[in-house]
Amino acid sequence: MKSFTYERARNPAEAAASVLRKPDAKFIAGGTNLLDLMKLEIETPAHLIDVNGLALDKIEPTAEGGLRIGALVRNTDLAADSRVRRDYAVLSRALLAGASGQLRNKATTAGNLLQRTRCPYFYDTNQPCNKRRPGSGCAAIGGFSRQHAVVGGSEACIATHPSDMAVGMRALDATVETVRPDGATRAIPIAEFHHLPGSTPHVETALSPGELITAVTLPKPVGGTHIYRKVRDRASYAFALVSVAAIVQRDGTGRVALGGVAHKPWRIESADSQLPRGAKAVMAELLSGARPTRENAFKLSLAERTLGAVLTEAKG
Amino acid sequence: MQGPSDFELSRRKILLGTAASVAFGVAPRIADAQTPAVPVQAGAAPAISMSKVSFSVNGKPREIALDTRTTLLDALREHLHLTGSKKGCDHGQCGACTVIVGGRRINSCLTLAVMHEGDEIKTIEGLGTPENLHPMQAAFVKHDGYQCGYCTPGQICSAVAVLDEIKAGIPSHVSADLNAPAQLTNAELRERMSGNICRCGAYSNIAEAITEVAGRQA
Numbered sequence: 087m088k089s090f091t092y093e094r095a096r097n098p099a100e101a102a103a104s105v106l107r108k109p110d111a112k113f114i115a116g117g118t119n120l121l122d123l124m125k126l127e128i129e130t131p132a133h134l135i136d137v138n139g140l141a142l143d144k145i146e147p148t149a150e151g152g153l154r155i156g157a158l159v160r161n162t163d164l165a166a167d168s169r170v171r172r173d174y175a176v177l178s179r180a181l182l183a184g185a186s187g188q189l190r191n192k193a194t195t196a197g198n199l200l201q202r203t204r205c206p207y208f209y210d211t212n213q214p215c216n217k218r219r220p221g222s223g224c225a226a227i228g229g230f231s232r233q234h235a236v237v238g239g240s241e242a243c244i245a246t247h248p249s250d251m252a253v254g255m256r257a258l259d260a261t262v263e264t265v266r267p268d269g270a271t272r273a274i275p276i277a278e279f280h281h282l283p284g285s286t287p288h289v290e291t292a293l294s295p296g297e298l299i300t301a302v303t304l305p306k307p308v309g310g311t312h313i314y315r316k317v318r319d320r321a322s323y324a325f326a327l328v329s330v331a332a333i334v335q336r337d338g339t340g341r342v343a344l345g346g347v348a349h350k351p352w353r354i355e356s357a358d359s360q361l362p363r364g365a366k367a368v369m370a371e372l373l374s375g376a377r378p379t380r381e382n383a384f385k386l387s388l389a390e391r392t393l394g395a396v397l398t399e400a401k402g
Numbered sequence: 403m404q405g406p407s408d409f410e411l412s413r414r415k416i417l418l419g420t421a422a423s424v425a426f427g428v429a430p431r432i433a434d435a436q437t438p439a440v441p442v443q444a445g446a447a448p449a450i451s452m453s454k455v456s457f458s459v460n461g462k463p464r465e466i467a468l469d470t471r472t473t474l475l476d477a478l479r480e481h482l483h484l485t486g487s488k489k490g491c492d493h494g495q496c497g498a499c500t501v502i503v504g505g506r507r508i509n510s511c512l513t514l515a516v517m518h519e520g521d522e523i524k525t526i527e528g529l530g531t532p533e534n535l536h537p538m539q540a541a542f543v544k545h546d547g548y549q550c551g552y553c554t555p556g557q558i559c560s561a562v563a564v565l566d567e568i569k570a571g572i573p574s575h576v577s578a579d580l581n582a583p584a585q586l587t588n589a590e591l592r593e594r595m596s597g598n599i600c601r602c603g604a605y606s607n608i609a610e611a612i613t614e615v616a617g618r619q620a
Contacts, residue, residue, distance in 0.1 A: 091451045092470045092516055118512045121473070122493050134470070136517055162506075166572045171580040182575040186597025187567065188560065189494060191506040192513065322575065322596035 088130045095135050098142070098298055102267040106296040108133040113298060115158055116192040118185075119201040126209065128202075128218055142300055145169070151306035154263075157196035157299045161185070161251065164195060173307035176331050179314035180254030180345075186323050196299035199252055199262065199279065200291065203245035203349075204325055205234065216242045217287045227379075233327070236378040236385045238348040243287030244379070247280060247350050248325050254314055256343040256351035257331040261303045267296040273303070280350030287349070310335040311400045315392055316345070328388045334400035338362035342372065342393060347385055365394035453516045459484065460528025468515050475499045477515035478525060486526035486555045490599070497598035500556035500563075501525050507563035509597075526555035529562065537618065538562050541611035549602030557598045561612045564594045565619060586616045 091108075095101035105111045112131035114120055115138060123129040142156035145167050153169060164170060165181035185193065207213045207225040214223035226234055226244050234244040260276045274292050281289055293299070310333045318324040326346035334340040340361050343353035357372035369390040376386060456465040459482060466481050475492075478484045478501070487510055490498030494512040501510045502524040530536035535543070538558050548554045568584045576593045577584055584590065591612050592605070600608065 087471045089449050089451050090470055092453050092514075094519070114514075114517070117514065117517065118494055118509070121512050121514065125492065134514075138517065162567075162572060166570075168581075171573065175580055178573065178580055179575075182573060182577075186494075186497065187564065187594055188497060188500055188507050188509045188597045189512075192508050322593050 087124050088127060088132070090124075090131055091133045093133070093135055094139055095137050096139060098137075098140055098265045098300055099267075099269045101135050101137050101140065102265055102269075102296050102298045104135050105298075106267045111135055113137050115194040116160070116197045118189050118193050119197065123202060126211065128209065128211065137298070148303055153304045155195050155302045155304070157194060157301055159195045161190035161193045161195070161198060162187070164251075165190070174254075174258055174304055175312035176257055176314050176333055177251065177254040177304070179312065180250040180329075180331055183314055183316040183326075183329070184250035195251070195302055198249050199255075199299065199302070201247075201249055202290070204248045205245040206230070208245060216283075217245060217290075220286070220288045230381065231379040232381045233325070233346075234379065234382055235348045236382055237352060237373055237376040238282045238350070239377065240283045240285065240287070242285050243283035243349065245283065245287065245349060246346055247348070249351070250314070250316065250326065250329060250345055252276070252280070253329055253331045253343050253345035253351040255302065255304075256353050257333055257341050258304050258308075261305075262299055263301040263303060264293065264297045264299050266294065266298075271300070276302075276351070277353070283349050290349075308333060310340055311402075313396045313399055315396050315399075317388060317392055328385050328392055330389070330392045330396050332393070332396045332400065334361065334397065340400075342368055344372065344389055347373070347389060361397075365390050365397055368393060455516045455519050457518045457521045457523055459523045460525060466515075470514065470516055472515045473511050474501070474503075474513045474515045474518060474523070475510035478510060478523075484525050484527050487559075488552055488555060490553065490556075495599070496553070496556075497560060498553045498556040500559045500598065502559055502563055505563075505566065507560050524559075526559055529558065536562070537615050538611070541614045542608070545607045545611040545614065546604070547608040547611040548600070548604050553598060553600045553602075557595070557600065557608055560595060560598045561608070561615070564591065564612065565616055567594065568616075569619075586613070588613065591616075 110131050111133035114134045114136055120129055143158040144156045145159055146154050148154050161181050165178045171178045205226055208215050208217050213225040216224050224243055235246045255276050262274045262279050265271050279292050313332045316326045316329040318326055329345035331343045341358045343351050354372050357368050360367040360371055373386055451470045452467050453470045454467045475487055475489055478487050487501055488498040490496035492511045494509040499509055499511040500507050503521050530539045538561050573580050573584055574590055574593045576589050588609055591609050
């Protein structure tokens with residue numbers, strides 16, 4: 087691990103300003119992903135700004151009837167919150183399907199959104215990777231690509247976003263709230279928060295330098311049956327091959343977002359409207375333009391069958 | 403021929419001796435850092451950033467000055483000489499380093515020691531003693547919940563915290579009803595313990611040990 091200096095930030099604006107002042111500075115909250123990547127020298131910050139003292143750890147109702155989740159709320163606490171369990175069960179379920187108990191106790195809401203891909207070529211510093219070293223190439227294309235993206239990828243990158251939580255939030259139309267070093271705040275719809283790789287796979291989110299996530303807000307509950315179904319190589323503690331976050335209403339309408347298939351939580355609103363026609367119709371739209379590799383083409387039928395199972399379950 | 407007992411050698415002393423000589427030959431100044439095997443390049447002065455941290459470990463206040471890179475696990479093992487917590491993968495995948503901080507189990511390998519100012523940390527050494535075992539330790543012995551024992555301190559810390567999580571009503575991936583009290587089924591225990599890997603495969607016995615303690619507590 088490269089040496090770094092360390093400070094504890096006292097308020098969000100100070101933290102954002104401090105990260106701009108120091109070259110190669112990074113925020114650290116739970117640290118479960120950042121520290122892992124620092125050990126491998128994939129992340130090499132020269133300065134760490136510990137944001138754990140920023141009092142962003144509350145879940146509060148919003149004036150619009152939704153919930154405002156502080157950036158530092160731990161995954162365990164978010165999944166266990168009684169309002170989330172009752173009104174946003176797809177988010178609770180998504181969180182509980184991810185990582186282990188130990189990691190969920192540490193991992194934060196904002197950190198979960200910002201976690202990096204688990205592409206093995208991103209982790210292997212001997213391999214080219216356009217995310218890790220822009221312009222060096224992509225070893226996953228033509229390499230072992232069973233886990234990789236089937237849709238939304240590019241010639242530069244076919245990595246997936248590893249989060250379950252973000253897939254649940256995408257189905258719920260969450261909004262990411264931030265503060266910038268000059269104190270300006272903004273709200274980014276989660277659909278626009280994560281970027282597709284394009285020719286710049288190292289630019290993963292809409293955040294500008296020094297911008298700090300302060301909260302994630304959920305709109306008013308939409309009711310319906312909430313299901314998060316995750317398919318993986320073992321029964322627990324593994325990343326998704328495919329996951330489906332679905333909210334299904336009694337009349338068969340609803341929303342679907344997929345995990346494990348793209349560089350971001352994958353949802354296309356026009357595909358939602360196909361829900362009453364069944365899984366095949368939804369996937370024809372949701373995965374149109376998919377370009378799987380020989381090794382991960384199975385994800386297309388796996389996604390359709392998983393959604394089929396989810397819709398059967400939703401009917402009760 | 404002299405046997406090892408003549409020198410009172412232990413496996414730990416031999417391992418420590420080996421590690422120390424390797425570190426000495428390469429980079430004596432960073433012997434306490436996380437990656438002592440990485441050589442310091444000639445000409446590049448190792449700029450080490452130190453920071454102080456105070457926390458309580460097993461009820462005792464501790465204050466140490468550390469290289470900021472030091473994980474909580476390395477602080478416990480290498481600085482405070484509490485070697486019960488084990489380093490397995492050092493990447494949060496195996497759970498051998500599990501300790502309880504502020505009542506919650508975490509992977510001590512994936513957190514920096516300096517981030518724990520004021521925290522209350524409990525390790526396996528704080529749960530029980532050989533003379534006065536914690537009920538979970540006694541149950542692991544009774545049910546043979548281990549083979550080589552390397553993952554055991556992490557398994558036991560995790561198991562103790564799991565029962566508290568169930569008591570606190572925290573649901574799991576296998577909870578059928580998110581809004582009902584969490585159940586103490588075998589499936590629940592296995593799901594909740596999935597962050598602790600046992601390469602000897604003592605899982606069935608581990609689940610039996612936890613079930614016994616849970617039953618006693620209920």
